[in-house]
Amino acid sequence: MIPDPPPVPYSARSEWADVVPIPQYEKANPLAPILYSEEYKDATDYFRAVVKAGEKSERVLQLTEHVIRLNPAHYSAWQYRYETVVDIQWPLESEIALMDELADRYLKTYQVWHHRRLILVLSKKAKEELAFIAKILQKDEKNYHTWAHRQWVLAYYNEDALWAGELDFVDTMMNKDVRNNSAWHHRFFVVFQSGVREGEEDRQRVVRRELIYTKQNISLAPNNASAWNYLRGVLDFNKLPLSTVTTFVKPYTVPLPEHLVDLVDVENPPPGKGAELPCAAAIEFLADVYEEEAQKESIDKAVALWKSLAEEHDTIRKKYWEYRIQQALLLL
């Protein structure tokens, strides 16, 4: 690809002849000076000049876009751009269209998302926004800013129509990668942290549904910390003891039996063929169940499980398992 030729400097453009550029303030010997490109220096000299003059115009939108493309973290250019959009009543659809491109290009820059949020508050196009986010997440399925933006859109607009598609959306993401913790987190947010919506009033049914959903996912891929954390989260949030799922957990704490029995048990789905067992997360879970019982005999069982983690199944956390043993023995 042939690179674009450098644009004509503002100083050589007749439509900017009325503006006197202002260089950057710099008196002391700078720390970590940046060797600015001529293009950046030129654009920011004009940016400082229009800010000083208080000009808000279409050409300021072009100028700030130019500065932002050269330095997407230039938060002052973003801020001035936003105020210009509002001041000259620039069509919000065209601003969002530009933001669609810039979000894609500078996915990990804070300012891109912050500006987008400010524009959305004005445009109120929340439904389209969820579709856009879904598209962006295709490229980077765990991008933090993008998920945070989705959570903000849902919470800020809080419309039933927006929430309605969220569980299906989570499923789509989870089907692609069952270890996508962002998707698991989002599910928790949708189901438990955003109020109770129509059809979800029967909370016991919801909890049962979530437990089954999680157990099924664990049976398909047992060594998935996201699913185990979700399981703990559901129980904890609904004030259910860990022992609620002991029957389910136990088969995951031992090696896979040679002959699997082909049974369908919705409440307690067994490990699937080829599962890598025993699973450290299951052993830890069962040890916690025993610890909750707080009896001498059960603590002994927990200690044995922690020892197996320290010595065999999860040696990187050896010190942690020894600490757990020590803490539990103190309780006795």
Add this chain to the structure above:
Amino acid sequence: MNDAIPKFARVGHAGHVNRCLSGLPGSQVEVDSARLALGFYCLGALDLLGVVQNKTSETDRASWREWIWEQQTQGVHGTGFRPSPFATPDSPIPEPYSDYNGPHLVMTYTALLTLAILRDDFSKLDRAGLVNFIRACQRDDGSFSIVPGNGETDLRTLYCAFCICDMLGDWSGVNVEQALKFIGTCRTYEGGYGQAPFCEASGGPTYIALASLHLAPRADDTLPLTRVQRTKSIHWLIHNQHTSGGFCGRTEKSPADACYSFWCGAALKVLRTVDLIEAESHASFIASCQFKFGGIAKVPDHDPDPYHTYLSLAALTLFPPNVPGEGPVPKSWEFGRLDPLLNGSEETIKWVREHAPAKFT
């Protein structure tokens, strides 16, 4: 762990950050709006390596101090530091800031720490103005924005505000109770914290939240966390150590990244746990992130940068390896001590706590 850990290339790492201090190529222009933070990572790295005095000249240190003070700016929202003069128009004498080149909360925190590393006497600090600036950044929900007005807000800024209050010994500029409530809304079912309410638990915000909870002034009989919360946080943090020895920032998000060694490791320190981290495996991971010409990268075979170099050093300072083999630990893996709440060497933090507060004479 029997494999010998390679040498820790102290001289190379000092060289990397020193090169950044002397100048950056135009391709790094994005750093301009966070240049003070970059300065902190570079000088902080030299501080943790114990070489500020012998790897920089007194002339340089004096001119850096002067440049940092030049970023202190006064105006309608009080006084603080801007990241660099990137948005400030040239003028014969300093002018009050406008709405577009005012102080930045995160940069103000890094400016104070960097001045302490440079052993400045803080006689130029506008303390009353600083308190006003912090007040102007706090929102009704308890959070803080990076600049007064419409700026971004998340947990980072809250931590920086708390650190500044702690350094000044003056909390009159913040509504602590409201801020603590905001932190609470960022906690997730996993035991970590997200960067804003409803967000996924991540290493950075979790350190920020836990350190802030422990920095906040509180009545003697109250705890920053309940026992159950603390247990859950430890569980989440410790599970972020990956089999490679490094840390991941979120559940099931590998590979490990050197910066999370600090965010997760320091968070565990803040919770005052005994040493739970497998320090030798961790040191092996950091060793593998060393760039052959100096500096530490986020993952092996990547370009180094001052951010990952500083945070790796800070993590190693918190949990140095007990290097296997006969005889004493090789000198290259020896470190001083770090204050896990304010994130600086103990000497530097002692300096800032002595010199930043107002003197009543």
